[in-house]
Amino acid sequence: MMADAIGPLLILVDPQRGGVRDFADTLAARLGADARVEVFEPGLAVEPGTSVLLQYSGYGYARYGAPLHLLAWVRRERARMRTFGVFFHEAYTSGEPVTSSAFWVAPLQKYVAFQLARNSDYWLTNIQDTVQRLQPVAGAAPHRRLPVFSTVGEPEVLPDAAARERRIINFGSEHLRAETYRVGGDALFRWAAQAQCEIHDIGAPIRDPEVAATLKAHRVHLHGRLPSEAIHELMGRSMFGVVRYPPGFVAKSSVFAAYCAHGLAPVLLWSGAYGAHDGLQAGTHYLAGMPQAPVPPQQVRAISRAAFDWYSDHSVGAHAAAIRAFLQA
Numbered sequence: 528m529m530a531d532a533i534g535p536l537l538i539l540v541d542p543q544r545g546g547v548r549d550f551a552d553t554l555a556a557r558l559g560a561d562a563r564v565e566v567f568e569p570g571l572a573v574e575p576g577t578s579v580l581l582q583y584s585g586y587g588y589a590r591y592g593a594p595l596h597l598l599a600w601v602r603r604e605r606a607r608m609r610t611f612g613v614f615f616h617e618a619y620t621s622g623e624p625v626t627s628s629a630f631w632v633a634p635l636q637k638y639v640a641f642q643l644a645r646n647s648d649y650w651l652t653n654i655q656d657t658v659q660r661l662q663p664v665a666g667a668a669p670h671r672r673l674p675v676f677s678t679v680g681e682p683e684v685l686p687d688a689a690a691r692e693r694r695i696i697n698f699g700s701e702h703l704r705a706e707t708y709r710v711g712g713d714a715l716f717r718w719a720a721q722a723q724c725e726i727h728d729i730g731a732p733i734r735d736p737e738v739a740a741t742l743k744a745h746r747v748h749l750h751g752r753l754p755s756e757a758i759h760e761l762m763g764r765s766m767f768g769v770v771r772y773p774p775g776f777v778a779k780s781s782v783f784a785a786y787c788a789h790g791l792a793p794v795l796l797w798s799g800a801y802g803a804h805d806g807l808q809a810g811t812h813y814l815a816g817m818p819q820a821p822v823p824p825q826q827v828r829a830i831s832r833a834a835f836d837w838y839s840d841h842s843v844g845a846h847a848a849a850i851r852a853f854l855q856a
Contacts, residue, residue, distance in 0.1 A: 541587030549678040557847040584617040593635035615652040649853040653779040674778035677788035680759030694765035699782040722821040762789035771796040778805040787838035792830040
């Protein structure tokens with residue numbers, strides 16, 4: 528095998544379309560012809576000598592987030608695999624109220640996640656919280672924490688601040704964007720007006736009639752779904768990106784990753800404490816909450832640079848290099 532070859536690599540994903548599939552497709556493209564993405568099916572047979580990298584989020588494989596059939600498949604096919612790795616996008620739920628179904632299935636979710644980690648040759652995840660959950664039970668298997676990367680491109684250098692236009696981007700799934708508008712409320716539109724910024728909405732049309740009417744009333748630019756190249760170009764020439772996300776979990780957000788990769792100044796909306804998580808610090812790498820006045824240009828540039836530099840350690844290339852290192856160890 529050539530020094531940089533990894534041998535055949537099967538990247539397994541759940542049947543859902545969305546961020547995890549985009550993540551896997553982007554990673555496979557960077558790893559090259561040896562890697563291919565395939566949707567998991569219980570009858571799938573692994574070709575002997577093939578390495579398998581499972582992209583794991585329990586709810587993608589099973590309604591209640593505890594895919595025992597997936598675990599049974601891993602045990603059945605394990606001997607055929609040259610190596611078995613897991614990227615834990617999610618491990619299991621916790622802190623749910625007793626009235627929630629998630630509370631009752633959490634032990635099963637833990638069991639599946641723990642067994643996958645124990646059966647792996649290596650594992651990765653996106654936030655430190657998941658590392659702390661899995662490391663005590665995963666044995667000696669090597670692991671890495673790598674926040675997710677942008678699936679809509681990565682500029683090699685920080686785009687020129689002087690070339691940026693006064694735009695606020697709201698990007699992501701329909702649900703995420705609608706929730707961002709609800710949480711931002713009138714304050715978002717007041718800030719945009721004060722800062723003389725246009726709001727640009729990228730993604731599937733929002734069907735909630737109240738939110739849709741608000742966007743129309745405030746003349747939000749509705750782009751709908753765009754190809755990655757167009758999103759990449761638009762973000763590279765904009766100033767801010769807004770998203771509602773828990774600070775302790777934002778390193779697993781591909782939307783936040785895209786903002787950072789393109790050097791936008793992220794605006795993170797949350798109702799609780801912000802704190803420091805996964806190398807991110809409120810006020811340094813993002814604006815915590817909705818600004819009450821125009822943000823000084825020097826602060827925008829400083830946050831843009833800090834977010835871009837934070838992202839560079841876990842770019843697509845960094846992820847691919849980590850996978851290669853595990854496969855060639």
